[in-house]
Amino acid sequence: MKQVTLEMAEKALAASARWASDIAGFACSIAVVNEAGAVIAVHRMDGAAALTVDIAIEKAWSTASFNLSTALLARMVDYRKVGKQLGDHGLGLLGKSKGRFTPVAGGVPITNENAEVIGAIGASGVPPDMGDISDTSVSQIGVSALYDFYD
């Protein structure tokens, strides 16, 4: 697959939303973006908080524009990981791109057969520290649902 289409986005969103409601049990917002971070489709499940829409979009945007899941981006801005060398950390990323940069776990990249990032899924709505149930797992289900589109 070359790029994320609306058809793929709808399939991923349906799978993520289903998993979030039936297994995780939290109302989430889920967003799918293309390789540039431009929105393709967004769903807010019934009962999900209003702010989760924008957070989901921006998690997906952060993932697509950094080619990294936001769980890994969060490590970059973790002050406990500050290195011994002066400036050996990513704390300067905070607030980048007019505040859109969102280093909060929940964004997962969509990759093609050559492991190049062609888009991302972002989810928001699951509280942190829930063990195996997290925003990341909600997004990951959406990525898994795209297996049909691989050659």
Add this chain to the structure above:
Amino acid sequence: MVMTLELARKAIRIALEHTRKTGNICSIAVTDRNGVLVALHRMDGALIPTADIARDKAWTAAVFQCPSSEISRYGDPAAPNSGFNTSNWNDRITSIPGGLPIKDDSGVIGGIGVSGGTPEEDMAVCEATIWALQLESDNKA
């Protein structure tokens, strides 16, 4: 009735069908009655800004409870609430045609915004979607 994801997806499906018939490529957004986004789809190949503009139109139609094109009436100094059209307090208000409130017997339950074609085409898609939704709810009742 309140706006649900199911209803929003139904509205978007109807709007997408209608848009494909006209051969246009566009973005469609549906908000609840508070203007908070419920679902947003950008068709393959639709210009990137159309996604945000569709969302803006849906927000404007839902919170002002009128077609987004009618926001320009607040430009009349004699009109009540004159000046709303330029306040832009959350960078979302727009007077571009193509946003309509979704109503039922209880009043406004949401908004729909379409962006991608000419103002007339966008408006036609909104109207067709709302008609189709109304027909469905009438049939149920």
